[in-house]
Amino acid sequence: MPAPTLRELAPAGLDIDEDPYPLYAALRDRGPVHRITVPGTGEVWLVVARDEARAALTDARLSTDVRYSSSSTDDGGYAIGRNMLQADPPEHTRLRALVAREFTGGRIADMRPYIESVAGALVDALPADGEADLVQEYALPLPITVICAMLGVPESDHADFHAWSTELVTPTSPQAAAGAATAMTGYLAAFIASRRAEPADDLMSALVGTSAAGEGVLSAEELLGMAFLLLVAGHETTVNLISATLHSLLRHPGQLDLVRADPALIEGAVEESLRFNSPVAAAAFRFAAEPLEIGGTAVPAGDSVQISLAAASRDPGHFPKPDLFDVRREARGHLGFGHGIHHCLGAPLARAEAAVALRILLERRPVLGFAADPDALTWRTGTMLRGLARLPVRLGGPGAAG
Numbered sequence: 064m065p066a067p068t069l070r071e072l073a074p075a076g077l078d079i080d081e082d083p084y085p086l087y088a089a090l091r092d093r094g095p096v097h098r099i100t101v102p103g104t105g106e107v108w109l110v111v112a113r114d115e116a117r118a119a120l121t122d123a124r125l126s127t128d129v130r131y132s133s134s135s136t137d138d139g140g141y142a143i144g145r146n147m148l149q150a151d152p153p154e155h156t157r158l159r160a161l162v163a164r165e166f167t168g169g170r171i172a173d174m175r176p177y178i179e180s181v182a183g184a185l186v187d188a189l190p191a192d193g194e195a196d197l198v199q200e201y202a203l204p205l206p207i208t209v210i211c212a213m214l215g216v217p218e219s220d221h222a223d224f225h226a227w228s229t230e231l232v233t234p235t236s237p238q239a240a241a242g243a244a245t246a247m248t249g250y251l252a253a254f255i256a257s258r259r260a261e262p263a264d265d266l267m268s269a270l271v272g273t274s275a276a277g278e279g280v281l282s283a284e285e286l287l288g289m290a291f292l293l294l295v296a297g298h299e300t301t302v303n304l305i306s307a308t309l310h311s312l313l314r315h316p317g318q319l320d321l322v323r324a325d326p327a328l329i330e331g332a333v334e335e336s337l338r339f340n341s342p343v344a345a346a347a348f349r350f351a352a353e354p355l356e357i358g359g360t361a362v363p364a365g366d367s368v369q370i371s372l373a374a375a376s377r378d379p380g381h382f383p384k385p386d387l388f389d390v391r392r393e394a395r396g397h398l399g400f401g402h403g404i405h406h407c408l409g410a411p412l413a414r415a416e417a418a419v420a421l422r423i424l425l426e427r428r429p430v431l432g433f434a435a436d437p438d439a440l441t442w443r444t445g446t447m448l449r450g451l452a453r454l455p456v457r458l459g460g461p462g463a464a465g
């Protein structure tokens with residue numbers, strides 16, 4: 064008999080798309096590791112406790128290379144090419160080193176004025192009084208504009224690229240996801256070829272040049288995978304982070320008032336949102352390269368493991384009152400960006416974009432509230448990501464009525 068899915072384990076009446084956390088808590092009370100079925104992937108070991116999750120993320124016996132799986136033929140998604148998220152050292156080390164310098168704290172600090180200019184233009188385009196969808200009109204275009212500028216993707220291609228990306232990370236059907244993968248593969252191959260023919264002052268040209276010089280020894284498949292990972296991971300998670308942070312502040316007016324009164328709390332609000340909302344709900348699948356134990360559970364070689372970052376970041380053993388959103392909480396230690404060698408490369412960029420987005424929106428549109436029932440909003444969920452599809456709000460300028 065196959066293991067149950069999370070939906071089958073959920074109590075009657077619980078919508079785990081909108082709020083999976085009561086189910087995670089119930090599972091964690093029963094133990095740190097559970098056998099479940101992930102639709103489209105098969106049976107996996109689900110890790111829901113923070114200590115066991117953190118240890119698993121650094122366990123070298125758990126590989127992200129699907130070739131260690133005894134049953135899976137892919138990593139549960141529709142990755143294009145071969146990228147660092149699917150690789151172990153020394154391959155992972157080589158691939159990550161090629162781009163790590165572009166995402167250091169210093170490099171992101173240099174980019175902050177550009178991020179602020181993009182966010183400011185987007186806010187100024189919102190109505191002074193009226194309704195707007197802060198996902199489509201703000202949380203989405205900010206990070207996609209920034210990462211596409213870094214890599215050199217033309218603005219005219221942003222909409223197509225995001226449509227393919229969204230289908231890949233939260234597929235509506237296997238057929239639609241396969242179609243998006245085909246379309247994006249063709250686009251990225253042509254994009255790489257154009258940079259090889261006419262290099263520009265952007266990251267993609269630098270990667271193509273490094274590969275051509277033999278310095279990075281990037282294969283054609285690796286170049287494709289690098290472009291895919293940077294473009295998709297470089298905006299999808301941040302869209303979720305920005306919109307979920309705004310959603311949580313609107314759901315907790317007292318916390319929003321604190322942030323309005325003291326902008327120094329903005330970075331704390333972002334950090335608490337990473338813990339409370341976990342835009343990356345689960346880490347990339349791991350595959351047991353050899354037999355091991357996780358939290359006292361035996362995991363045979365070849366088995367798949369899913370590490371729930373969302374469940375781990377609400378573990379009451381590390382975060383008192385974990386279901387309380389508190390912008391003044393000491394949230395360090397959450398696993399919102401993962402842990403270990405696959406800790407999110409773009410974490411400094413995502414934090415900066417979210418903090419800038421929140422500050423500029425509250426400065427220029429200080430009066431805002433839900434324009435729809437917050438309990439009726441739709442959450443997009445996939446194997447790894449979770450985020451709002453829309454965030455309709457009412458906006459007002461300085462002095463407007465609340």
